[in-house]
Amino acid sequence: MNLPNLTSADFLPLLPAIILVVGACILLLSEVFLSAHSSRGYQAVLSTATSVIAGAVSLTLLTEPARAVFLGFGAMDPFSSFLTFTVCVSLALASLTAAGFLRKRGAERGEFYALMLFAGAGMSLLGLSNELITLFVNVEVLSIATYALTSYLRRGTRPSEAGFKYFILGAFSSAVLLYGSALLYGATGTTLLSDMSGPLRAAMANNNGALVYAGAVLVAAGFSFKVAAVPFHMWTPDVYEGAPTPVTALMSAGVKAAAFVALVRVFISVGSGIDAQLPFAIFSTLALLTMVAGNLLAIPQRNVKRMLAYSSIAHAGYLLLGVAALFVSAPGQEFKLLGPTALIGASPEDVARVDALRGILYYLLAYTFTAVGAFGVVSLLERREDEEKGTAWDLERFSGLAQRRPGWAFAMAAFMLSLAGIPPTIGFIGKLILFRAAVDAGLVGLTIIAVLSSAAGAYYYLRVVVYMYMRPVPEGAHTLERSWMTELALVVSTVAVVLLGILPGPLTEWIAQAGTLFTR
């Protein structure tokens, strides 16, 4: 039996994931020694610390040159390292949020944090998967962990309903993804993404185009489910509402970021072998539907958690606009790969494409800070007793928050402004970079629709601010319990949202490095 000759350099990109898995194992094992009444405060701290360490490691990996690892099964590039960083940010913030959330419900268990860390490891590995089977395995690693997390609070009907729905529909989409991958393998004879462009061209020439196209469409559909693109979004509001709020935060930020990065990686490879018109058509259609429907559906919502779910769909739409901008190509011009080399003498289209890649990364990080923070405020306000009645997340809960908890209200206002894309917040800068890249790529019409639909979005975001600052405190409002861990997450997110909105410079320069993607 031939064992591949792996060096330590091959394991370097796995380091953040390894750290996360080790942390998860410690959490799982230590749970064995605890009785039902033991204090479990350390668990959130450990989980957060693990994520922070993994995040720091991923930052040091940003400067590593792009290369293939594990015989081409993985791609070590700044693109995936930056994703790992984003994932770790969302993990750390979600762990802090979970501390307050679980304590209030008496449901603190090591398994919860361990599952989150396992999911995070899956996301990190998904980002660097450069091979269809590895990709699928990692999709499942993160999916199964999130299925379990969704129905973690077993009391009541909502969590189990949400978990079951998520599992059924997730299984369906996994099957679609796997089927698409199989078709691509059948047409090309390889599962390595970086080897695919040659065989794809050959397949197209040999009248195997139908097989390739069907495979590409199926893979796109599989990812569309994960990123919650319309019309593959219908599970999102039900699952996001039913899942424990910290898990919702992780799903809306981390899972989505990992799925986007994997989607970009797959389609840059596949798109180089086929007519770029197909991915462009798919993603521009999805972007259009997702932006418009996401925002429209959020408008009538009075349930803030559900509103945030629809808002996360709308934001996926803006990101899809960035993805579509990657596949714009002038007629007759061959789609070019983005190499790890610096773009000296690149054509304007190439520059626009790199800008779109950077825009996607910036937007993902911006959305992570904002959305996790917003769900953090929601988790502070909700009470278990109201969940069955369905009023736990009603807008009324936010009435007069500015008088009762000015700090929370300020943080939530910052998050809402950031989601709406109003300066001086990180959300504004994210939209600016992303939309500018789309305009430079020539997607003027779609960008106008994106701007208009985000303007419509300001309505439901600002409504929350209106309730917090301009409505009186309702009579008989229950007391608001504080949790320093969750509040720490709010402080970190608020500072990031405002500071990076005023001083975007350092981060944009950082991302300028991360915009390189390993292709061959």
Added chain:
Amino acid sequence: MDLKQFLLQLRLDPSALWLIIALPLLGAFLCGVFGRMLGRANVYLVACAAVAGSFLLSLSAFLSVSPLEAAQAVTMENAFSSGTIRYAFGYDFGTWFSAGTFRVNFGLMVDHLSGTLLLVITGVGFLIHLYSTSYMSHDDGYWRYFAYLNLFVAAMLTLVLADNLVLLFVGWEGVGMASYLLIGFWYSDTAKAWAGRKAFVTNRIGDFAFLIATFLIVLLVSAFNTQATAANFSMVGGNPEAAQVRYREGLQMKGPVAFQGLETMANALHVTPEKAQGGVNLQTPISEGPLEGRTFGGVLTVALLLFLLGAAGKSAQFPLYVWLPDAMAGPTPVSALIHAATMVTAGVYLFSRMSYLLVLSPTAMVTVAIIGTITSLLAALIAFAQDDIKKVLAYSTVSQLGIMFMGVGMGIFWAAVLHLVTHAFFKACLFLGAGSVMHGNADETDIKKLGGVRHEMKQTWFTFLVATLAITGIVPLSGFFSKDAIYHGIHHNHLHGYEWASSVIYYMGLLIAASTAFYMSRVYLLTFEGKRSPEAKIPHAHESDWRMTTPLWVLAILSVVALFQALPLMPGRGGVMQPVMENFLGPVFSSAERIAARGGEVKLDHSVPSIIDYLKAWLVALAGGAAAGFMYLKFFPSRAGQPAPAFARSVRRFTQNKFYVDEAYEFLVIRPVKNVSAILYKLVDTLLIDTVAVRGTAWVTARLGSALRYVQTGDAQAYAAVMALALLGGAVYALILVMK
């Protein structure tokens, strides 16, 4: 000796420059957020300590760029050319924001110009903070007041330290906002709130022009970058090709709005085609972009004129000066700091900072000078008949700022900056003195209802007298020298094509000087001399406490001591002795000098005023003062109620009503705008936008959203079916694509 050694060692590391801004900003945060919790004494302490700390840092920064021994002078690498900048240091904190090739860095820089202003802002600022602790001792909004005041200092320091136009604009807007907040500090009084609004709106007009000007400069720089040839860079120093490469690198690194880059461009732009030898000159048309076909010189002139409009807003110049007199609604220390000593001089600073661009356009220069002259004369005449002590000082400030603009416009930059400094001292002293008078007389501001205050408020009286003598230009006070240096420069500098300007503006200047002497003597005499008015609110005035008088003494002493800055003590070029300030600011204005000498469009003179000039100016000041003395002590030493002679009354009515400028604005600008906007509001806003566009689309959107909701049934099978249908659609599309 020990002190000297100590001062020599006192160096600020460039990377710590941000602390100068951060300290007052932190103070503003602490006072604003925790002010009520901290209590009065702690707020005083925090606010004063923040500014004092900033002052010490500024002092050390100042000493770094102008050490006592010339050998220790720092130099700074120039990002845009191979040379170094002497007597300056700065630090670039990296990208602030960037979009494509456009970028703005967060860079701070100290040279002799900004160093001088740093000391004025933090020094006078500290004195006024100290004064305020007594002045605001009865006000419950003290924490808000000190938060705003600290915020102002932070913004003003940003304005001065910025090494690029955009960061400068941040400070520019910041001081505007702090000024607005402080003018309307007593916002429950509607008139005062309106005064704040007037200041804000008037400044908005100027700021808009400033922004457009900045955009024009950005376009100009990018056009220059594409069109310039190596021939252009022959004057920048070093090998021309290498200099051009270096300039491009600088643009990439620091962006198009950095002052160093603008200076290099100004040095490289030739004035006439003959001298250009194929390089870009002021008459070269721009080849591409939105400014295609316009010449470099034309665009530059338009940009500078727009900057003038911006500066006119901030520095209260004609036609945008109307907000400043109303701004006296704010607390008096605020008037002293913001509306006399610092913020209103921002326009003068801006033009001094960009002197190298200004000397490329005689048209822009002469416009600046003429606007300054008109403003100065108009304000001086209005000040004749104002009875509110603060209003007189406000118009006097407008008038003095006009003199600074005259100086800048005629190319005598160093004297304008010197006048800025001396004016900061004596005008702050006058305002604080006025505040002290008001404080001791139950907030009486009408000078006709005061009088004889001299005997009860000895310290206030003496310091006010010193400052009055300084502003009227009596030897040997600082105001005399700085004003006279400006006048001398105006008389001897020449702008190509506008030779008449030199003498016209000079003689107008003498008239302004006489008027200044007249109205300042009037204020002084009516307030402090004579007998106490029977209409006074309280029978006896009382002197203010030490926290108010100490700043008065310090400022009065400074208004005297500052005169040495204008004495010709330093050896200049050709062995001629130069005034200290001219020598000191030499490095800052060296590019302007060089460009003027090379182009020949602007002739800058370096002679020193003779005794005759001094005598002339002195006589003018004495004549004005004597006239006021005669009229108010001998001819009609009247108080309110006693009729003045008929001829005086008719003139008086006109000036008292400020030449009806506010009314003219009301009639020509405000009312038409209001009427048009009322129509637009009814027709466009209410009907079209509100009813049809906003409510209509909102209604449609909301209905659509509600309708879409019905699709969301909660049924997992339905969800899967929708997904399958979408998948089918995709497959069909792919099939069509293959078939083609």
